[in-house]
Amino acid sequence: MAISTKHEMTSHWKSRTGFLLAAVGGAVGLGNIWRFPFEAGQNGGAAFVIIYAAFVIIIGFPLLSAETMLGRYGKQGAITNFGHVARMENVSQNWKYVGWFIASSAFILCSYYSVIAGTTGAYAVEAVMGTFADITPEGAVELYASYSESPLKLTFWHGLFMVVCAIILSNDLNSGIEKMTSIAMPIFFCLLLALIIMGAVIGDFGAGIAFLFEPDFSKVNAGVIISALGQAFFSIGVALGIMLTFGAYLPQETSIVKSAFIICIADTCVAVFAGLSIFPIVFGFGMEPNVGSALVFNTMTVAFGQLEYGRIVGTAFFTLLAIAGFTTLLAMMEQMVSYLNKFYDMARSKAAMLVAGSIFSVGMLSVFSTNILAHITFAGMNLLDSFDWWINKVGLPLGGLITAIFVGWVIKKQNVLEAFGENESHLELIYALIKYLCPLAIAVVFVSQFV
Numbered sequence: 001m002a003i004s005t006k007h008e009m010t011s012h013w014k015s016r017t018g019f020l021l022a023a024v025g026g027a028v029g030l031g032n033i034w035r036f037p038f039e040a041g042q043n044g045g046a047a048f049v050i051i052y053a054a055f056v057i058i059i060g061f062p063l064l065s066a067e068t069m070l071g072r073y074g075k076q077g078a079i080t081n082f083g084h085v086a087r088m089e090n091v092s093q094n095w096k097y098v099g100w101f102i103a104s105s106a107f108i109l110c111s112y113y114s115v116i117a118g119t120t121g122a123y124a125v126e127a128v129m130g131t132f133a134d135i136t137p138e139g140a141v142e143l144y145a146s147y148s149e150s151p152l153k154l155t156f157w158h159g160l161f162m163v164v165c166a167i168i169l170s171n172d173l174n175s176g177i178e179k180m181t182s183i184a185m186p187i188f189f190c191l192l193l194a195l196i197i198m199g200a201v202i203g204d205f206g207a208g209i210a211f212l213f214e215p216d217f218s219k220v221n222a223g224v225i226i227s228a229l230g231q232a233f234f235s236i237g238v239a240l241g242i243m244l245t246f247g248a249y250l251p252q253e254t255s256i257v258k259s260a261f262i263i264c265i266a267d268t269c270v271a272v273f274a275g276l277s278i279f280p281i282v283f284g285f286g287m288e289p290n291v292g293s294a295l296v297f298n299t300m301t302v303a304f305g306q307l308e309y310g311r312i313v314g315t316a317f318f319t320l321l322a323i324a325g326f327t328t329l330l331a332m333m334e335q336m337v338s339y340l341n342k343f344y345d346m347a348r349s350k351a352a353m354l355v356a357g358s359i360f361s362v363g364m365l366s367v368f369s370t371n372i373l374a375h376i377t378f379a380g381m382n383l384l385d386s387f388d389w390w391i392n393k394v395g396l397p398l399g400g401l402i403t404a405i406f407v408g409w410v411i412k413k414q415n416v417l418e419a420f421g422e423n424e425s426h427l428e429l430i431y432a433l434i435k436y437l438c439p440l441a442i443a444v445v446f447v448s449q450f451v
Helices: 015-028 030-042 046-074 078-089 093-129 137-147 151-169 172-200 207-214 222-236 244-250 258-285 294-305 310-343 350-370 383-410 413-420 428-449
Strands: none
Touching: 015 030, 015 244, 015 258, 015 310, 030 046, 030 078, 030 093, 030 222, 030 244, 030 258, 030 294, 046 078, 046 207, 046 222, 046 244, 046 258, 046 383, 046 413, 046 428, 078 093, 078 244, 078 310, 078 383, 093 151, 093 244, 093 310, 093 350, 093 383, 093 428, 137 294, 151 172, 151 310, 151 350, 172 207, 172 258, 172 310, 207 258, 207 383, 222 258, 222 383, 222 428, 244 310, 258 294, 294 428, 310 350, 350 383, 383 428, 413 428
């Protein structure tokens, strides 16, 4: 049976650097800067960091490689790639539903991710205006409440992020995502470096180092291990369709293994560097690191308010968060835009507006979750937290598990190795990790959280 190539990607990254910056931009997001510090703070610091880094290396790296390979092998975006490859391998077409499951996870994540990212953009403006000056802990809580309790403010910033994303995604691959991330990511890394230096100068850098790198394994339990796995998945963007789609644009001569390794190292470094910029300030001002998501929006604003150059530092910090959120949203939304463009022959501008509009509409549930719909809860969680729980505890691990099984057990081994490329190193080891270790480790952790 002839396999149609009608809907395969014809665009390619202009350069390996452009691909890597886009991929790192997709992986490096709020999970690294907003989520990683409070996860580390709540789960014992260094012990959590070590377990998280181990998961990135032994599970994240092989899975990221597998997703990129799968994208290049099938040459289609995440939504249809599984079904297309299943036809190529002459196996059940039921595998096509995996692509839809992964895309639905990305869609749900985008819907609330945009609300959080929008709030970081709002806080960057507040920092510029000097709102943080001499702010008290009570004042910081009131400031956050002024946003979380205001549907109008949250809707404006959520909508603004969606409009900007739609404008960027209206362009083709090279003049859209590749060009934007080539500009945004160098700015991102410069801001992050500056914040680390500032944290070292104005905070307790020794305490921050000790918290991140001196482990106390007595604090490790099943919950910490599950959180570390969820953070590793969330952080590098596994099982969200990003690398499946980006891989479809990848030229054959580009090394998948080297690229995946660089992305994982860059992503992990950003997470640790974010901790190095935040925890010295937290300890330097006698604050607690285990205050959850309030660490960024409440604790850090108080610290910035006590600094002589707090306006500059606060602006840089929240601009960093906004860029991280923005690049990840672009990466996740590309799979949906490319699907409409390829399979419905829809102009990218129209597809981008439709995707952004749909995400904006569903995202209103998260906007209302802390005000109008605050009374609606699931297991004590509001709507936004419920979405986040589902994605991190179910969507990402399950998507990663099925992807590992598909690549390791469904696609013929020879086809997997050929899709990676003959010049890749350590392929047999990577293939063994994908086939045996990744499914086993993910399954054990996934099941244990419900036992």
